[in-house]
Amino acid sequence: METTKAILVDITKCIGCRSCEQACKEVHGFPMETEAKLSVTALTVIEERGDRFVRRMCMHCQDPACASACLVGALKKTAAGPVTYDASKCIGCRYCLVACPFSVPRYEWAKLVPYVKKCDMCAERQAKGQQPACVEACPTGASIVGSREEILEEAQRRILTDSKYVKHIYGSEEAGGTSVFFISDVPFEKLGFVAAPRQPLPTLTANALGDTPTVILMGGALLSGLYWITQRRAEVAMAEAQEKSAAAQAGPMDKERS
């Protein structure tokens, strides 16, 4: 079985050289200017928070909200780890942008044929056995890639053996678990990380959607029942009215006879 890959970003090791940003732009053929925020031409960026450098990118959730939201299935969680985007299916509804708990996907607002842009963890490179471009470019080992289990173990080992770390791996529980993890010596909320819900978000909608065929069967039965009752009442009312008028017609005749 294919192993699921994951990335670990150790914020204590990042020196803010932006090699990851540059490598990402090079691989995608984007203009090389540095950008402050994620954009359609910057799928990963380094944000400065105090004296720390925080890398932003798609978290590649285990059970992604974007993939469950996408009505045509353009976004998919692959067995290898990345959440990929099939532009040929996309209709441009942008529900993925609404659904993402980390507000990662970007939209090409300025284009006449706009698509969604987000990091795909270099799925094609990884399929060829290469590392994601950003990880390969990192000179300090602040970003590393490996199988999800190994990466989680490594993160666990670091935060347990070194007391400077915050005792939480960001991404281990967020949105039900992701494939990109962060460890830090500064509390995550101070670095601009969102307090994402702990459960996989698609479960929230799965409950509401329920089982459509069952809903249709039950609802259909209920409505048919109502219709039957209505019909029956109309029939009864009609029959009663007929009886009454028959009696009324019969009445005067009886009188005449007597």
Next chain:
Amino acid sequence: MTTTRFPRITLWRVIVGSIFAAGLYATYARFALGFAQSTHLTDPQPWGLWVGLGTLCGVGLSAGGFAIAAAVYLLGFERYRPVLRASVLISFLGYSTVIAGMMYELGLPWRIWHPIVMWNRSSVLFEVSWCVMLYTTVLALEFSPALVEKIPWVRVRQFYLKWHHEILIGLVMAGTLLSSMHQSFLGGLYLITKGKLHPLWYSPYLTTEFYLSAIPAGLAVTIMALYLCVRSLNVRIDVSILSDVSRVMAPLLALWGLFRVVDLVTHDATPYLFMWREETLSFWLEIGLFVIAPVVLLSRDKVRNNPQYLYWTCALVVMGFMANRLNVSITGLQASAGVYYVPKWTEFAATLAVVTAAVMAFRYAVLYLDILPKNPPQKRWMVSSAAAEA
């Protein structure tokens, strides 16, 4: 001799003309210049007026058709039959505006058919899109006799109407189910925004809340449209039907208010009710317009039995409903988005033009088809001489 006369310039024609001119520019801006030039949408605010007003309000305000059809055919309220065709038409035109609005809203509108062949059953939006497609078809079929009646060939007419009569109950049941499903699922769209949507609006029962609010809002639109028909299109209906519809509305609005309060209290959102923030004000505006004011007004006989008062009360309900949908889709997401979204004028213009087209279509349908019973036509001089005699 034929004379071509230039149409008389009236205030309404000027207004409608300017709306279409603005809409035309908005259409040009959207399709020739793109989202960036035609909207104020951004990555943190990817859904704006076109979703909030065009889709959420459009679908919700079109709920009257299924409610009246179910009342007449499934529950046997024959009293409402005279307004049945009009309410189905209002719904059909409402859904048509939603679909037309989708063309602006979608980034790649020429792929609007993709959900038919590309399925993702776990997506709420997928279920919504299917329900809307199917229900619009159902509405078109429910309404079709009004057009078929005008076909001059008796046999075609009879064949169609016979066939239509046989499937009608099936259509009404399908319509009721489909409506109930997608009215709720529109609220379900926001279940996935847990953590982003403000606690005054996020609820695991968003589906129920959307369903419960759509029915009175749809009825309010139906009452308003019928009142306008009576006032300006020479339509003759028993206006007591309208006050009877409003009798159903008030308890539904109260029920929604109660449901909302219980929901907020059980989800520990009470502290947010009295914070001095924009969200709180928007929340109270919504509750005031959609629940408190109409419930108070509709409890008075004077309001219920006066068509004009009733009309304005229904206008409050519609505004309150719109406040609710815009709060869920825009206000409630503002804080987490970290941007302040004010729609660009072209966003308003496009929506307004599409809605105006639907209103005009409704007007012409009432004038030229047998939608509602009409007073016998009167010549101008007859009206004035009758007035003079009196």
